[in-house]
Structure formats: structure tokens, C-alpha cells
Amino acid sequence: MTTTSAPEPRLVREAFKVPSFERILEHLSHPVLAIGVEGDIVYANAAAETSFGGWILGLNIRDLLPGFALPGVAVRDASSILVTTRKDVAYDALLTPLGDGQFVVDLRSAGPSGEPAASADLDDLTGLVKRKLFMSHLAAALAQGPNFGVAVHCLDLDRFKMVNDTLGHGIGDLLLKKVADRLTGACRKGDIVARLGGDEFVVLQHGVEDPSDAEKLAARIVDLVGRTYVLSGHTINIGASVGVALKGDIGQARDVLRNADLALYEAKRAGRGRYRLFESGMEVLLHERREMEIDLRRALALKQFALNYQPFHDLSSDTCMGFEALLRWNHPVKGNIPPLDFISLAEENGLIVKIGEWVLRTACMEAATWPGELIVAVNVSPLQFKADTLLQTVSSALEKSGLPAERLEIEITEGALLDDTDNVLKTLKDLRELGVKISMDDFGTGYSSLSYLQKFPFSKIKIDRSFVANANADSEAILRAVAGLGSSLGMAITAEGVETVEQLARIRGERCTHVQGFLTGRPMAADHVAAFLANPHTDWKGSPR
Template sequence: MNVATPFTTMTTSQTVDAPSTERILENLSHPVLALNAEGNIVYANSAAEASFGGWVIGLNIRDLFPGFAPASANVAEASSLVLVTKKDVAYDATLTPLGSAQFVLDLRLSTGPQQLTIVPDLDDLTGLAKRNMFMSHLTGAINRDDSASVAVHCLDLDRFKMVNDTLGHGIGDLLLKKVAERLTGACRKGDIVARLGGDEFVVLQHEVREPADAEKLAARIVDLVGRTYVLNGHTINIGVSVGVAMQGDFTQARDILRNGDLALYEAKRAGRGRYRVFEAGMDDLLHKRREMEIDLRRALALKQFELHYQPILDLSNDTVIGFEALLRWKHPVRGNVPPLDFIALAEENGLIVKIGEWVLRTACLEAASWSDGMIVAVNVSPLQFKADTLLETVASALEKSSLSAERLEIEITEGALLDDTDNVLQTLKALRELGVKISMDDFGTGYSSLSYLQKFPFSKIKIDRTFVASANADSEAILRAVAGLGTSLGMAITAEGVETAEQLARIRGERCTHVQGYLTGRPMAPEMISSFLARPKPHQ
């Protein structure tokens, strides 16, 4: 068979990523090796294993051919090489490039001519192995007759998307390269680091003789990847969540990788910037998550959602000027399901768009019965902007409820502005033209909040509760700066999460205009609003 035939018309990505590629390689009668940039073998087909007398993945090409001397230090850029002897077999070879994707070695052995195809399997950006070759290596590792086990570490970068979208893809690419370098540096020689796509990485750890070996590496990865990066003058802080799965009783590569993904999900659910080791109970958690997703899909149709309202207090006269609508799920079996348990899931599966539409319509209808001038604030998900129906939904909700637009306040987070910023800003401007107020929620927690204040004139900015809860000098400086900024721009400033008299006094001192929190009023059912407004407030 002419070795060039199967590859001549393939690009590098086709060679690696096409679903049938591995089957094609396995069916070839001549040896095929895939190498990374350093010449380490990350894949070998059956013919290659037979030719070289056994498992060769993990070896360097120089282990097979001690005289391997490419013209370039990078195998992927090599154009010529010289081979010397291995054992008693004399090798002489000519390296023939096939485009930029593969190389063919025409070997002349004492037993006759042979051809070997070398396919560099590199992620173009980081130089790491890609998924198919990683899975081949994992399969081979768990099939070895060895007393040591292996561990798989599934990684997902925390806050990478925000960095990529706010600072640009160029900085994002540089960051991925640096992450790849740190991951490689954290591992031992022989371990395999691969990039599965985007900001997803995976590490195959060899010689894991006890669980502590895997946990040590996971902790080292969390520490190294989480350290500060300085790229093109930008100081960047991200983190990494890691899910660890060990070989144990599992003999299939896909099962180990799946368990690593389950552990990764638990690490992210626990707060990110940490690792979790797979446990049998995680299967149950995944099952419960699927059950909750089914229940969540039913909740709208069965009218299980309701809104509670938290007062917004104007500090200039200690008067309640309106309420923020907060979503509640009253499940017939689970009882009251906390928003933290289902909002993220609704975001993941897209249900938040329908739920958000219901929230807007219901909040407008219920607010229409309040005293004249009382505002209602409604949080809007970034996905509602992507659905391109938000403007229509708001206009319809105002019309059907007869609520004046000036009494509706839309709250958005910086996340709404990260994707397709121009389109989002156009929608926000159209909402302002209707008369709707626009507020930026969780101000101070993102990367580029200040730049957004330049692009769009918000009616209000809300200081995140973390700055209110902390009484240290840094938090006070941020409160003072944000309040001063809002005043100079003619914006109202709301401090969230006020729970103590001391916090309220501090907020007053920093010139914030409004507050929300348990001290001034807990979330309440709509029927309780009238009695709440009628009674004296303990903070007055």
C-alpha cells in the first residue's frame, strides 16, 4: 500500500478528529506513530506495535531510533533526519514531508524495505496532545500488566471566559499557553497532558500506587494554575477546578474519563478553585440532577414558581421606594427549593429564558397594584439577551399589566455584556427609550465594569454584598470609590446584603443612596407587602 494515499488530502485536524480516523489507522498494514513536539509517541497503531515488539506509547522516537536527529529541534518542523542502528537491525531512512501534517520514513532494513508514517498530533495553540491520542494512551495504560494504577485529572479553568471576552482572544490564547506550561511543569515525565478543547484540559498520571499520589498532583495543579499571570501588562487571576478519577475496578477508558467529569462537576458545584476525587455516590448526584432538570421543566406548566419581594430603601428619607422580585420554587415534594440549587441548572439547559419571561410578566402584574411610584426590579439573565426576545417581552409585559415603564427596573450582571456586547447595548438603549430603568448588579466583581459605565448610562449600580459584609480597609475604599463614581455620573448607588446596624451606618457614611438586606426587610410574599409598608421599621 502506498503510505501517502490515506493522508494526502487530509488536514491535521481531519487526521486527528474525524470519527473514523482511528479505525483507518488501525486497518493500515504499515506502522503509524503519532508524536508530540518533543518526539514523544502518543499513538501507535497495531502494525507499529508489531513492528517494534510491543507497547511504545509514552516512549520517545529516539528510544526506537537512537540516532533520530531531525533538522529542527521541533519534530513537527523536521525536514530531514539520520537513523543509526537499533539492536542488530540496520536502519537507513529518508524523511518525506506530506504537507505540514505527516511525515513518511522510508526505512531500509536488513530484512527489506518498510515504510513508517509519523503523524504529529498537536494542539495548534498549546502543543499538547488532543483527545483521540489521549484516549489511545489511556486505553493502553490501563491494559498494561502493571501493579501501578493510573489517574485521570479533568480540568476546567475558572473565569477564563470572562478574561477571554473582556481582554480579547489574543490574551486568552496567551493565557491558555501559560496554563499548558504550568500543567506540564506540574506533572512527571511520562504523564500526559492534553487539551480537549476551549479551556478544558486533562492529565493522565502514571504510577499511582495510592490515592494520595493523585490527590497530591491535583492539589499541585490547583495551586500552580491559580497563581497570578502577567500577560502583556495585564494582571490576571483565574483558577482551575479538577475532577480526579482513578483506575480502580474500571477497565474502560471512557468510564474513567466519565468519572473524572463527574468529579469535576462536583468540584465546580462546591465553589470552584478546588479538586474532588470521584466517589460512587456521585452517580447518585448526577441522577438527582437529571431528576431536578425534569422537575424544572414541569415547574412552569404546573405553576410551581412564585415571586417574593425584598424592599429597596431610599437612605435620603428612609422610605421604601420599591421591591426587587426574587424567584422561588415551591416543589410539591422537595418543598421550597433554594435558587442556588436550580438557577445554574436553568441557565445550563436554557430554561432560564422561559422562566425569565414568566418572572417579568408576573412582576409587572403584581407591581401594578402597589402604591403609585413604587418600582419593581427584575433580574434578567444573559441568555434572555441572546434569545433576542427581551425587548418584545418587556413591552408586552408593560402593556398587559398597565404598569408604567418608569416603574420597571431591569437588573443585569456584567455577564450579559460579555457576549455580543454591541447587540446587548442596542437592546438596553431600546429599553431605556421605552422608559425602563437599567441597573448593573454585582458591581465591582467583574473585569471591566468601568468600561461598561462608559458605554451605557445605567440608572443605578448595585454594590455586591461581599464589599458590604467585609469591614476591612480595602472594602471601605471600594465602597467610597463606587459611591463617588455613581454620584459624579448621576447614578443611584444601592448597597446589597445589609444585615447589621453597623453595616447600615457605614453605608450611610459612604454616600450610598439605597440599601437592601435583611436589616431593612426580608423577601416576602406579595400579599404581605401592604402590611409591611404600614408598620414602623426597626432601623428608623
């Protein structure tokens, strides 16, 4: 064998002289070559030189791998073949076209039978490639120039954790394998499907000539992954959220992956079970979100939170029965930040547990100063149930404030019952044994609310404001049905979001027992409660304000 010099083809020269890309390849543990149209080796990483005994640039690939068949200039899709060295060492070779008859050749050790050997770059459970190898494929694709269109699809599974928690990790593993199969089936030959860990997957799509190509694949993934699974006798329904980033002008693999991840976050924020393409504004949103997270972590320590209280009234006597505690954030620079802007973030990063504990303790302390038997209602996040400290926190808050347990009402949403129903129900029963009232908030917005009424006798049902605001036949029927159901089960029924006299009249006619909304009282600071109670005879009972 003799070493000869060969001219570097233009595309290969441009690709393999990108410093960050070359660094990635140099750290791989397996050989990677780049060959020109005649099979001349124009790039070899360190693992290739080690495997083949030194300097191999300029050699023809058939000098190393006898019988290697050049795929041809017209080939546009990646392919895999089995090759053997002169010493009968077998490799599984993945050939990725660079255009103009040039290829990247990725060599993996293969066993004696010709089957690829177990590799640190392959996921043990699904057989998909892992992050490190995926990033090398992505870097190679990005280095092929502006005419080689690719898209990255980041996805994770909606409701997968619930499957794992309720049916066990064995079923969860089977589900991940099925998802991997469906993803592979959704993609074309030459696309790369990887599992990054847990229920996170990523797809490298080749041959993207237009954004619509990426959108079609994303829609196909959402559809296929979201179809029903039957595993070991269990019928399972999950979904997939997908974020898509196109190659564009970005030359760094990590940047494209980050953009796809940002788009995934937006897809989940929009309601899950859908896809989003990356847009430049998403970077701004991420920056703002990070800033808010930093501010949110400081807010509790710097005492920037406060509680407002909105009254709710008994319709039979037109009297105030109590107040719902509503969290407010008074930012020193940004002013009052609405709960909708930060509660979901606090739930994502777990801060809601500490914040929720502060809300409980503060609400109990302030309500203890109110006269008579007025109730304070406090919303509790699903994460507070998962923290397994809720019962202790409530007991401590009642003890330190001196507030009787029957004057505290805990409000939960259906989300608190979804993930770990048995433990949540046990906590609710323990709270009720303390004497605390339990109500279900936003009733009617979930898909299994009625089943929970069978499992736990709530003190009160709060009908979501959407059914009050919409004066149509369907909303009227739901109001009537829920009020009748609550009455038959001995539960109080609160209609939320009442803002007009006309809405109040409808509520009175549907047997609701309580009302809450701007018409009957806006949220107020704690030091305004006494003045409100001193003047209870407002004109909402008979005429508009």
C-alpha cells in the first residue's frame, strides 16, 4: 500500500474544516471517514487512524475495506452496509451522502454473525441512537452546506409519567419501545431517530426542501404516537408534543437542538398533543422566562407576595360566607404580575410547594382575625399533594393561627387527582378528619370529574366561570345538571365568575347555593376586608352596581 495525496472535494473540505464539527468527530470512539467520488479518503478521525494503523488520508477506502462498493453519484439517502477489513474485522457502515458523490462513512463494530454489536451509542431499551451519536449525525448534516435541508424534531410524551406510576415501569418500557417503532415507521429511510432519555425523543429529518416538509412529518408523529396502544391487556392513551427547528443559517448542532427544544416548550404550553415550529421570538420568551424564574426564587425571601381576598355569598340569605385567598406578586420593578404569568412556572420548577405553604399559613393567620364563622378558601397545587407534606402544613397552620379547622376550605382541581389518585384521596380524607372543608375547583373542565365525586364526598363544587359566561343552551344544561347533582349529593354549589345581574339571575334559577365574582365583590387587600364586612348590604342583590 502506498500513500498518495488526493485533492479534497469542495463539499468535504468545507464540512470537515468546521472546527466545532471536527472536535465532535475527534472525540468519537468509533471510526468516521469521509470519501470523495472515487472513494479517496479525505478525512479520518482519530479513532479511524487508530483502528487502521496510522495515517490513512489519501488512501482509497477499498485499500482498507476490500469489496467496498461505492454507492454512486445519484444516491441521496443514507444507507447501511456490512463491510470487512483485510483482517476480517467486520463493521456495520452507515453511509451518509454529502452530495456530488461524496459520503461520510460511520463504522461500527459488528459481531461474527454480521449483526451490529452492542454499542455505547445505542439505547439499550429501544435500539435507537443516543444523544452523542445523534449530535454527530446532526453536525455532519449541518456541515453539508445551505442546499442540504434538514429539520430537527424534539418530542416528549404527554401523560407518560402517569402510565409509569399507575401501571409500572415494565409497561412503561414496553410503551417506549412501541413509541420508538412508530417514530421509525413515521420517518423515511435515512432519517435518524434517537432517544435522549426518559420519554424524550428526537428526529433528524433529511431532504427538507420547504418548511411544509417538516410540518408534515411533525403532524404525522403527533398522529401516530397519539393513537391507542394495547400492552399486556392494558389500553393506553398518551400523546406527543413536538418542537421543530429548521437548519436555516445556524451552523452549530447544539443551537438547532436548542431551538427545537424551545419550540417543544411552546407546543406543551399551548396545550400539548400538537407541534410548533421554532420562531425567533421564542428566544426572547425563553430569556424572559429565565429572568422571571430568577425573580420568582427571590420573591418569597424578599416578601414580595401578598394575598387578596374575594368574597363568596350564600344565595339563600344574600350574606357573605367567606373569602377565597388569591395570590398576588408585587414585583419591585415590573409591578403587579398576574398569577397566570407565574403560577405555571412555579409549578414547573417546584417553587409552588414553598409558595403554597406560605399562602396556607398567611391565609390562616389573616382569617383568624375575621369575625364570626367566616371561611377562608385556599387553592392547593397538585405538587403540594405530591410533596407529602400538605397534611402537616395544614395542621401546623391551623395550630399556629388558632383558626378552627372548619373555617378552612381547601380547593383542588382535577389535576391533583390525575397522577396519584389513591395517595391524594387518602390525604383528602385525613384533612377532612381534621375538620377542614374540601371543594373541587373548575368543575366541568376535566374529563372524569364525575368519577371523582363517587370516590370522595366534596363539601363544595365550584362551577367553572366558562359555563356562567356563556349564555347558551349547552351551558344552561350543564349548570342545571351540576346544581341538581350537587343538591342530591348534599354538596354546596358555587358559580364562579358572575359579573352581571343577568348572570346572577340565571344562577339563582339553577339552584346554585353560592356565588362568587366581580358583581358580588372584587378581590381586595387583607386590610380592606373589615370595611367590606361593615357594609355588607350592597346593591348587587337587586340592581346593577
